Amino acid sequence: MADKIILEVARYSPEQDTKPCFATYEVPVHKEWVVLDALNYIKDKVDGSLTYRWSCRMGICGSCGMMVNGEPKLTCATFLSSYAHNGNKIRVEPLRYFPVVRDLVTELSDFLVKLKKVKPWLIRKDTVPLSQGEFLQTPEQLDYYKQFSMCINCTLCYSACPVVGLDPKFVGPAAIALAQRYNLDSRDQGAVERIAVLAHPEGIWGCTFVGECTKVCPKHVDPAGAIQQYKLNAVLDWLTSFLMPRGHNSQDVKP
Amino acid sequence: MARQSDEAFFWMLFSAGGVIAAILIPVHLFLFGLAFPLGWLPAPDYERLMSLVHMPLVRVYLFVFCSLPLFHWAHRFRYTLYDGLKVKHLNEVIFALCYGGAVAGTVLAAYLTWTIA
Structure with missing residues (x-):
């Protein structure tokens, strides 16, 4: 398993952007880390403006749903190690078919x-x-x-x-x-x-x-x-x- | 857009046709397409089959066997056109063509099964 993984994260700020774009972040890979851990790492260490919903981190609250490599997933239950085979790249987008409020947050x-x-x-x-x-x-x-x-x-x-x-x-x-x-x-x-x-x-x-x-x-x-x-x-x-x-x-x- | 009762009615035909298409058609295909021609099972002769077809119950069976899968096709094809080609705005035309086709096929099936000599 690689030490690092690249996360391509959809960014959208309604005040500045006319359409969403992608920002790329390098994130360390730990065996037990899920995609939500990687997003939390980006928010804590790289870019505090990244916006997304999450709460329980254990598949109960249902708030951290996002598109991970084109598939709807709970990011708290999606391990980074599952994507190690995919050129070490993960694309994270807001859930499809919902209007986007900001970055990965959808309007429900x-x-x-x-x-x-x-x-x-x-x-x-x-x-x-x-x-x-x-x-x-x-x-x-x-x-x-x-x-x-x-x-x-x-x-x-x-x-x-x-x-x-x-x-x-x-x-x-x-x-x-x-x-x-x-x-x-x-x-x-x-x-x-x-x-x-x-x-x-x-x-x-x-x-x-x-x-x-x-x-x-x-x-x-x-x-x-x-x-x-x-x-x-x-x-x-x-x-x-x-x-x-x-x-x-x-x-x-x-x- | 079709009314609620229309949708229930056409889904009922779709569902019944699906059961026939999934269960009975493969049996017929196996018997008449493989088992009889390849000699896996003794094939009934022409006269025997014709005497069967002349029985009213068998005629009804053949009619239902032909008709309901047509409604299964009509319903499936209608939604395939709606969603696949994104032409839901042509609903009335698609509705008429799909179910009209199934009705035409049903009338033909009724005629053939009833008039077969």
């Missing part, structure tokens, strides 16, 4: 609006007093949605999805997977409220099942699977409403 407002639209929280029709105790759940009921609850909103899946790039209105993988996480939760009764946003040309029907979202997810969530699962539910729901216009229960797919 649009994602947050989409996320809110799918109502990713428990919705109840009834209000049960606390004195009646908790809503109990069996391990099987937990397993039904648990995988989708692992999402950390890192938005890597949005940068991996070509549909997001082509149609900025597409609700996107993480938001749909999180909606499905609540639809599948035995405590939730809000599937009917989510269907208008999800079963929409800009919702699940916009997805062409490229599958890159699932491939890049650092938490092994399967957003592509969630979308296909929801497509089938939406078709069954549409069929039921078509054949039995009265009294069908939209999207009630819980165990």
Whole structure:
């Protein structure tokens, strides 16, 4: 393994630049260093103006997502040593398909609006007093949605999805997977409220099942699977409403 | 842009066609393209096959076998044109050509499977 590695980092300052450019930095390579460590080294020792988001350094907060050699990655979980074969050069850019605020920091407002639209929280029709105790759940009921609850909103899946790039209105993988996480939760009764946003040309029907979202997810969530699962539910729901216009229960797919 | 119910309907046809294209077509290709011509399995004679084709259930099977994969193609090709060529603004024309083609193929399949002597 080489002692040094070259980082080509995208720089953009909206006050001075009309478009992003790349700055090159030489960084020492330590076996246990990740790309985020290299960025921290640049900020601490070389150029304090370099701007990027990070927090936990352990793949929990989801804030250090960037394009590393063209792939969406959590930089806290991407080791420098993995790129030693690539001419000792790593190109770091802000996540694709998001507007850039500065250097490697992206604007997430649009994602947050989409996320809110799918109502990713428990919705109840009834209000049960606390004195009646908790809503109990069996391990099987937990397993039904648990995988989708692992999402950390890192938005890597949005940068991996070509549909997001082509149609900025597409609700996107993480938001749909999180909606499905609540639809599948035995405590939730809000599937009917989510269907208008999800079963929409800009919702699940916009997805062409490229599958890159699932491939890049650092938490092994399967957003592509969630979308296909929801497509089938939406078709069954549409069929039921078509054949039995009265009294069908939209999207009630819980165990 | 297609309505929500249209999308559900066409995705249902796409999905059903995909199942046939993935499961049944390879079986037919294996039997009629490899196993029978190469003598791996005893080939049925022409009269036997024709008597099979004359059964109403087999006619329906052949019709579905031809029709649904066309809708699978139409849906896939529609989105390939949208995204591959970035021509989503021609949605109405593409929609009409793709599904129109599938409907035309379905009508032809219905005619042939029903009139085969």
